[in-house]
Amino acid sequence: MKAHRTPWWQPAIGLALGLAAGAGVAVLGERYGLTLIGAPWFVAALLVAIGILVLVLAINVHKYATTDPRKRPRTFVNPTLAFHTLVLAKALALAGAALAGWYFGQIIPSIGHMEAEFYASAVRECAVTGVICLADMIVGLVGEWLCQLPPNEGPENPKVRDAARERGVTPAAAKTAENRTCGR
Known part of the structure; x- marks a missing residue:
């Protein structure tokens, strides 16, 4: 099985679609008086934990794949774990892009109402979570690169x-x- 690198345009499309969806939901919520914007802080903490987990797994796969076969330590890396780490990294890159667009999209219509405490708090939450999602996207792309095998x-x-x-x-x-x- 040969896995291909994620092309640059896939995270870009995810970011654009997330941006449109987030802005649309924020506008609809404002129009109909629903509270659909914002992100709980535990979501940001969970996204940080997932990013760290994927990065640690990808670094372990990279160390194992690039170490001389005679000097490889006995680690918990096997082909199945390496493949699952690659899939996690790809998924994190795409999901991070889409979620970053979603949270940044919610900020756009809400910025005009920041004098209200609800909107100011929602913009803060979305900004922090959006930055974390961008970092997760980058971690996913780097993790995918780290999971490459050296030449045969x-x-x-x-x-x-x-x-x-x-x-x-x-x-x-x-x-x-x-x-x-x-x-x-």
Whole structure:
């Protein structure tokens, strides 16, 4: 399976759609007297925690993938966890963009009413949460980059040859054993 990097235009579209939706909801809420704007502070705290979790997982995957196979520590990184970390990073990038647009979109119609305490508080909440969502978008894009695998090192690579020699297997025997296990 080959995963492709998230193109630049996908977070941009998410940001634009979130901006339009947030502004639309704020205008509708203002027109019909509903309180649809703002964000509770625990949402911002939860978004920070998710961003930190994805960043830590992506850094662990990056360390494991870029470390020499002979010197790899025994860590809790396996292919499934690495793949799930990549998916989390992609999802965080897109969700962070859309949510940043949503919260910044709510600010636009509310700025004219900031003399009222309700609107001033809602603008503050949306601004803080919007900045956190932008940071999550960046963490997601960086985490996706960190989950890249280094170029494939074939059997002729000196590192692979030396690692096989340390295990007591010659490169030709390792290739023959690999062909038998792969059903070739």
